[in-house]
Amino acid sequence: MPRTNLPDNDSRRVPLRLARIAGQVIGAFLLATALTLAQAAPAQPEALDLLKNVAETYRAMNTLRGDANMAMQMHGPNLEQNIEMPITLSINAQGKMRMESKGDVSMVTVADGLTLWVYMPLLNRYMKIPLGQAGAYGQTEFAIPRDFLSRFSKLAENVKEATVVGSETLNANGVDVSCWIVSVEYEPPASDESAAPSGAAGPSKRSGTTKLWVEKTHYLVYRQSSDVKSTGPGASAARELKNTLTFTCLTVDEPIPDETFVFKPPEGATEMDPSSFMPQGPAPKKD
Numbered sequence: 001m002p003r004t005n006l007p008d009n010d011s012r013r014v015p016l017r018l019a020r021i022a023g024q025v026i027g028a029f030l031l032a033t034a035l036t037l038a039q040a041a042p043a044q045p046e047a048l049d050l051l052k053n054v055a056e057t058y059r060a061m062n063t064l065r066g067d068a069n070m071a072m073q074m075h076g077p078n079l080e081q082n083i084e085m086p087i088t089l090s091i092n093a094q095g096k097m098r099m100e101s102k103g104d105v106s107m108v109t110v111a112d113g114l115t116l117w118v119y120m121p122l123l124n125r126y127m128k129i130p131l132g133q134a135g136a137y138g139q140t141e142f143a144i145p146r147d148f149l150s151r152f153s154k155l156a157e158n159v160k161e162a163t164v165v166g167s168e169t170l171n172a173n174g175v176d177v178s179c180w181i182v183s184v185e186y187e188p189p190a191s192d193e194s195a196a197p198s199g200a201a202g203p204s205k206r207s208g209t210t211k212l213w214v215e216k217t218h219y220l221v222y223r224q225s226s227d228v229k230s231t232g233p234g235a236s237a238a239r240e241l242k243n244t245l246t247f248t249c250l251t252v253d254e255p256i257p258d259e260t261f262v263f264k265p266p267e268g269a270t271e272m273d274p275s276s277f278m279p280q281g282p283a284p285k286k287d
Helices: 009-040 047-059 131-137 148-152
Strands: 063-076 079-092 097-101 107-111 115-120 125-130 159-172 175-186 205-215 221-231 239-252
Touching: 047 148, 047 159, 047 175, 047 205, 079 148, 125 131, 159 205, 159 221, 159 239, 175 221
Parallel strands: none
Antiparallel strands: 063 079, 063 239, 079 097, 097 107, 107 115, 115 125, 159 175, 175 205, 205 221, 221 239
């Protein structure tokens, strides 16, 4: 009988065995890769849980220092203004703060525990406001509030609605920072329901949302953006304010020298009346 060149059964089984082994190796590799990625990328948290973690982080914080870019956009009747400025910020848990800004608005703001100082180098003029009265002059609308850490430690309070809307990688301290983006709407502050100034038609109405870019591991906020609409008594249209603060460098719990929170007016600087620089709000109600 003539011989054929057909492979015998054993020789035909070898490629099949190799294919099965290769398939098992590839499958194991893909499974291991998937498990590694699942461990490296934390599952999306509940928004309120995320805010609570941020609050706990800032509640335990002693100091914060950072470099950031601030952008403000204001729109409304007879109002159209865009401001961008780099800032440096130093804050401690005792409510002391120093912020220096450059660019469109050059300013030094210092809260020393008793007084809020606002100095404008281009004018060589400054304002001196007791901390208890700072809110009446709208300080929180253009400057970092002195109670920055306290505010962040209360992020999970009075939440009306909160949603994790995605994630984004920012760059800070020279490295990539992976962040959750959480959108928050808060219940309106009690001050919004207070009596209107004399002669006004009614109280101002405010509404808006805040977005926070929260680092996924240490729960530090690397960007915050707020969109606020307010309608004053008798106003025909709302005023819109968008404020975004993005940190490019951020360190916490490192010592800050005491002199950082001391301000002495430069030689020749003149003091100005805060009410001449910004409108004063209604006086707080007395019990």
